[in-house]
Amino acid sequence: MTPDDVKLRNDTYQLFVDLGRAPSAGEVSAATTSTPSEVLDGWQRLHLEHALVLNRSGSEIRMANPFSAVPTAYRVRTGGRWWYANCAWDAFGICAALHSDGRIEASCPDCGDPLAVTVRDGRPDVTSLVFHCLVPAAQWWEDIVFT
């Protein structure tokens, strides 16, 4: 990954946090010295490097892990905002990335009962829950949306 692509990635993530949602290529362009076309080309390279995930058309951000650009079953309240996480791991990851306490809301995929976890100083207040990862690590990026 080139230094310019690392900078584009970091600028994109910062704008995601500032806006509270995924930025468009135009918004990243306006905040940097790159044209929208250069932003899209850079995002494509970052997608191939697994530094972010684009939608099928390659024109919008789908994931800036741990953040999700689209609604999911994992919501996180922290820093005065609600965020969507890509999965349970990423839900805790949002608190970690923002260095803040938070509240995670989801539902059990088996029974549908609501689950709520408060994370304080990196520790969940509920210890009875379990995390299940179905896909082996070596295959995570074969279909990262499914993973």
Add this chain to the structure above:
Amino acid sequence: MNLFRSEAHVDRWLGGRLPGATLPVMKLSELAHSWWDDRLSPQWTPHARDHNQAILQRLGLVDRFWQLGK
């Protein structure tokens, strides 16, 4: 990558499919904080595979399931 009420709920949800890996939520939180801690740092640089594998290893996630792809 989902959160469940208990291992019994995982088993029922799998419905005969091969299980993956199940961790206590405390371990998940440790993992997430080690993995994502630097993602918004202005000095962020890409994690090498070995870096990420070391995070997993430090948390005792050493079996084949947790071996990252090349």
